[in-house]
Amino acid sequence: MRTAYAADLATLPAGTPVTICGWVNRVRQHGEHLVFVDVRDHTGIVQCVLGKRDDLRPEYVVQISGEVFPRPEGTENPQIPTGSVEVRDAAVTILSEAEPIPFSLDDRIEVEEATRLRHRYLDLRRERMQRNLRLRAKINSAIRAAMEEQGFVEVETPLLWTPTPEGAREFYVPSRTQPGSFYSLPQSPQIAKQLLMVAGFDRYYQIARCLRDEDLRSDRQFEFTQLDMEASFIGQEDVHRFISNAMEKVVAAVFGGRKVEIGKITWREAMGSYGSDKPDRRFGHPLIDVTGVLAKTAVRALSAPHVAALVDPDPSSLSRARLDQLVERARALGAKGLLWIKVTGEGDGYSISSPVAKLLEPAEVEQLLKQTGAGDGDVILLVADEWERAVTTLGQIRLERGRHLADREELDLLWVVDFPLFEGLDEQGKPISAHHPFTMPNEEDLDLLETDPLSVRSQSYDLVLNGWELGSGSIRIHRADIQRRVFSALGIDEETADSRFGFLLDAFRYGAPPHGGFAFGIDRLAALLAGETNIREIIAYPKTQSGVDLMTRAPKRLDAATLAPLGITVQPARQG
RNA sequence: GGACCUGUGGUGCAGCUCGGAGUGCACGCCGGCCUGUCAAGCCGGAGGUCGCGGGUUCAAAUCCCGUCAGGUCCGCCA
Numbered sequence: 001m002r003t004a005y006a007a008d009l010a011t012l013p014a015g016t017p018v019t020i021c022g023w024v025n026r027v028r029q030h031g032e033h034l035v036f037v038d039v040r041d042h043t044g045i046v047q048c049v050l051g052k053r054d055d056l057r058p059e060y061v062v063q064i065s066g067e068v069f070p071r072p073e074g075t076e077n078p079q080i081p082t083g084s085v086e087v088r089d090a091a092v093t094i095l096s097e098a099e100p101i102p103f104s105l106d107d108r109i110e111v112e113e114a115t116r117l118r119h120r121y122l123d124l125r126r127e128r129m130q131r132n133l134r135l136r137a138k139i140n141s142a143i144r145a146a147m148e149e150q151g152f153v154e155v156e157t158p159l160l161w162t163p164t165p166e167g168a169r170e171f172y173v174p175s176r177t178q179p180g181s182f183y184s185l186p187q188s189p190q191i192a193k194q195l196l197m198v199a200g201f202d203r204y205y206q207i208a209r210c211l212r213d214e215d216l217r218s219d220r221q222f223e224f225t226q227l228d229m230e231a232s233f234i235g236q237e238d239v240h241r242f243i244s245n246a247m248e249k250v251v252a253a254v255f256g257g258r259k260v261e262i263g264k265i266t267w268r269e270a271m272g273s274y275g276s277d278k279p280d281r282r283f284g285h286p287l288i289d290v291t292g293v294l295a296k297t298a299v300r301a302l303s304a305p306h307v308a309a310l311v312d313p314d315p316s317s318l319s320r321a322r323l324d325q326l327v328e329r330a331r332a333l334g335a336k337g338l339l340w341i342k343v344t345g346e347g348d349g350y351s352i353s354s355p356v357a358k359l360l361e362p363a364e365v366e367q368l369l370k371q372t373g374a375g376d377g378d379v380i381l382l383v384a385d386e387w388e389r390a391v392t393t394l395g396q397i398r399l400e401r402g403r404h405l406a407d408r409e410e411l412d413l414l415w416v417v418d419f420p421l422f423e424g425l426d427e428q429g430k431p432i433s434a435h436h437p438f439t440m441p442n443e444e445d446l447d448l449l450e451t452d453p454l455s456v457r458s459q460s461y462d463l464v465l466n467g468w469e470l471g472s473g474s475i476r477i478h479r480a481d482i483q484r485r486v487f488s489a490l491g492i493d494e495e496t497a498d499s500r501f502g503f504l505l506d507a508f509r510y511g512a513p514p515h516g517g518f519a520f521g522i523d524r525l526a527a528l529l530a531g532e533t534n535i536r537e538i539i540a541y542p543k544t545q546s547g548v549d550l551m552t553r554a555p556k557r558l559d560a561a562t563l564a565p566l567g568i569t570v571q572p573a574r575q576g
Numbered sequence: 577g578g579a580c581c582u583g584u585g586g587u588g589c590a591g592c593u594c595g596g597a598g599u600g601c602a603c604g605c606c607g608g609c610c611u612g613u614c615a616a617g618c619c620g621g622a623g624g625u626c627g628c629g630g631g632u633u634c635a636a637a638u639c640c641c642g643u644c645a646g647g648u649c650c651g652c653c654a
Contacts, residue, residue: 026614026616028613029610029613029616030611030613030617031609034610034612034613036613036616038614047614049612051611072612074612075612077614079614080614083614100586100604100605101586101604102586102587103586104603104604104615108615109587109615111587112582112646112647114583114645164654167653167654168652168653169652187654190654212653213653214652215651217653218648220653332650432654433654434654437654438654439654534647544647545646545647545648546645546646548645550645550646
């Protein structure tokens with residue numbers, strides 16, 4: 001049926017007979033005797049020349065037979081890879097006709113996303129989507145190769161799993177054989193993979209679908225895909241090595257030999273320098289701790305436990321009105337406010353303007369300039385508050401002020417390590433797990449579990465790429481006594497722990513190896529490597545922000561007769 | 577649960593501030609012309625519930641209220 005793909009034709013000798021199959025991309029009709037038909041397959045577009053023919057329309061599926069020849073001198077098209085050749089004396093067989101399509105498939109024409117999603121099968125014909133999904137397939141393949149090479153074995157785990165009430169909201173699936181009972185779809189294969197370690201698989205991986213019933217965002221869908229891995233008898237460094245190797249293979253597959261280096265900073269450094277646990281370092285301008293400089297300041301707004309400073313990344317855009325907006329923005333982000341200091345001139349000749357200029361001692365200003373390195377034309381932004389609030393507020397402002405300056409080609413990969421084990425307290429005053437309750441505390445901090453839980457560091461780590469959290473992992477608790485102490489710190493009593501995770505705790509009684517692992521989001525990775533800012537662009541059939549599939553119109557109502565065997569009745573109010 | 581942006585022939589947009597006949601542009605579609613084009617060109621034509629509902633007004637795409645849909649973000653995402 002087919003002897004070549006469009007992209008192959010440029011390399012064939014003149015006169016080679018070929019048969020290609022694909023879609024009519026465009027028809028250029030020059031009267032009775034000359035018609036150009038551009039035929040598209042997934043490899044590209046090739047021009048076919050034929051005589052009288054007026055029944056070909058865009059998106060018809062055709063089979064074309066003819067001979068490949070270089071184009072006549074002066075008619076080459078340097079804009080397409082096959083622009084030096086054409087198929088002559090082409091005989092066309094229409095395999096399938098097509099109605100006019102609802103939107104242009106030309107990548108240069110922006111089409112509203114809802115329209116694209118309604119006819120996703122057409123949208124996926126576009127070169128951009130073909131490129132993106134094929135890139136994603138390459139990433140999957142590189143990941144598999146890297147994991148296999150490192151001795152990992154792929155094991156599938158259930159989609160119909162058991163509810164685990166900790167963590168993200170879950171999807172539930174009604175059971176027909178046990179009416180009134182429900183499975184849950186896994187937020188991640190976390191517990192299943194830990195059990196594989198107990199089972200002695202030593203090194204497990206899976207490209208796993210995970211499901212979380214949380215609100216959707218540009219970087220979040222209900223269902224997403226992770227490289228999920230776990231290994232026994234290893235430490236944090238080993239996990240980092242496994243993942244670095246995989247990442248190197250991925251980047252090599254996508255960009256050729258490009259070098260991958262993954263930096264490493266502690267959570268505390270990330271928060272202190274970037275006000276975020278997923279810093280985007282590409283445009284510099286870290287936050288600077290100037291608490292010491294202002295310890296005795298007369299400026300009351302600056303007397304706080306912590307003062308964070310930022311030299312604005314783009315000061316020429318800071319009009320007076322814009323500065324006022326920044327103050328408002330800081331308040332909206334939860335800080336009490338923001339102070340700015342504008343610097344003019346260098347050396348001894350500098351002067352400053354600021355709402356608090358008169359209250360600042362010259363020595364304080366000098367120290368501020370010295371520590372921040374600010375000079376002529378710079379604007380220093382200051383947020384004073386509790387440490388975490390000060391740095392996260394200014395960190396968010398840093399992003400908003402500087403993100404547009406980041407190099408889009410750069411890949412800034414970063415391990416963030418030494419996360420706290422708990423992140424704050426819930427309404428009952430109990431600590432909340434920062435990662436999940438099976439995360440191993442830092443050995444040095446074990447004794448703080450009972451006395452000062454919030455300062456316990458954990459053996460967990462995130463991988464960050466250009467300010468996006470790609471994934472996270474940890475060394476797990478494999479000892480029952482430590483697990484009991486962590487549950488106790490979390491306020492989970494033995495009975496509750498048993499009813500929720502009994503099967504895991506049981507398993508750990510029969511010889512659990514030390515183990516740990518990692519999982520990273522392939523959707524986000526693929527989007528970043530494809531240069532997309534939205535993961536829907538690398539997913540074949542994504543859902544809208546309200547969780548609807550515009551093509552199938554799912555989710556749909558089911559009638560009472562369908563639901564009855566499941567033991568489910570739907571409230572009438574919810575049916576309207 | 578909340579904030580903001582968007583909704584106008586099949587597609588993309590302008591028109592909306594400051595109300596006056598569905599007005600305009602580009603693409604696509606249909607017909608005609610055209611022997612080297614390539615986002616072909618030229619001529620002609622068809623195609624509209626201005627998201628939906630209500631209000632104000634002599635008069636609403638335009639102003640007001642509500643609502644629906646799509647997006648971005650906050651909350652949420654162990």
